[in-house]
């Protein structure tokens with residue numbers, strides 16, 4: 001089997017390459033952004049036929065492309081039937097759509113694709129990499145009737161902070177995730193709880209139910225929970241290591257991928273998600289009622305994070321921008337995929353004015 005890997009230099013990308021290394025999977029395409037040095041090392045080891053970087057650069061590969069158009073060209077040119085989309089943000093949407101249009105399957109880490117355009121994505125072509133959705137998928141293999149799907153959240157870096165201090169947390173504070181080592185953007189999303197808001201929408205598109213909720217599980221050892229009609233509740237537990245969901249998404253199953261959790265070291269307790277600590281959580285039900293507004297929340301979040309990283313927004317401003325954008329663009333219905341791109345731009349421009 002060979003794969004096209006988009007986002008090879010990131011947290012999911014490097015974990016994917018570890019899985020490829022371990023199970024001898026050929027990598028036909030490597031796509032990265034600006035981490036040219038790491039990309040060059042990956043090329044030396046995996047010898048891909050096609051390489052794409054954000055900006056024009058020289059690499060030792062038969063085909064070298066660049067930019068977002070280069071990613072789409074690489075997908076068209078490659079033979080791989082499986083594309084791992086580990087790009088971060090809205091930028092990942094066109095590659096997801098293109099891969100599906102070309103008849104390929106997508107191992108999807110780029111949750112933003114589903115958040116903004118779930119309505120236009122054939123989910124039967126997807127294998128979810130997100131740990132909670134992998135956990136839910138695992139639990140849903142039984143033929144029994146589920147009643148409610150529950151995602152777990154770590155609570156993020158600020159989960160034990162006094163609420164009054166949170167609005168002025170620094171980037172360094174926010175990046176101190178308690179359990180997972182991930183890219184900057186998703187780690188910020190974890191601290192605002194936007195990540196879980198996105199995962200609720202992701203679960204809605206993947207599993208076609210609105211009976212979805214989330215709770216905090218501070219150790220991140222339980223990933224997904226299913227309540228069944230008969231009164232049973234099952235939970236998926238595994239170590240905080242993305243190689244398990246990634247391996248399954250690559251078709252490697254029932255292998256000793258990870259060691260099991262140490263039951264005697266587990267101390268599982270659940271907490272409710274509090275909208276005072278995580279203001280974005282107040283729109284969770286409204287967003288499930290209006291899933292087309294995922295594009296609004298995503299664009300506001302990406303534009304607000306950009307301002308936070310540049311210093312013109314505080315951490316607290318991120319949630320406020322999302323809530324204001326959600327109110328302003330309330331109930332938007334999206335009729336076709338090009339409208340997604342138009343709304344995305346409109347919302348980003350709106351956040352610039354705040």
Ligand SMILES: NC(=O)C1=CN([C@@H]2O[C@H](COP(=O)(O)OP(=O)(O)OC[C@H]3O[C@@H](n4cnc5c(N)ncnc54)[C@H](OP(=O)(O)O)[C@@H]3O)[C@@H](O)[C@H]2O)C=CC1
Pocket residue numbers: 006007008009010011012013031032033034035036053054067086087088089091109110111112129130131180181182183184185186242
């Ligand atoms: N990390 C995790 O454990 C999990 C992540 N996810 C999701 O997976 C996705 C990736 O997350 P993560 O790996 O943490 O993110 P990272 O920031 O670690 O990696 C992002 C990748 O995208 C590449 N990239 C960024 N901009 C461009 C561009 N313009 N052109 C080409 N490539 C680009 C980066 O390249 P470069 O670094 O070279 O600039 C990097 O390879 C996100 O959607 C996230 O929400 C979901 C569940 C768990």
Ligand SMILES: CC(=O)[C@@H](O)[C@H](O)COP(=O)(O)O
Pocket residue numbers: 130131132152153154155156180189190191195196220242
């Ligand atoms: C590993 C993974 O799937 C992430 O999405 C993780 O869930 C983020 O942590 P939070 O639970 O803090 O959002």
Ligand SMILES: [Mn+2]
Pocket residue numbers: 130131132199
């Ligand atoms: Mn997750």
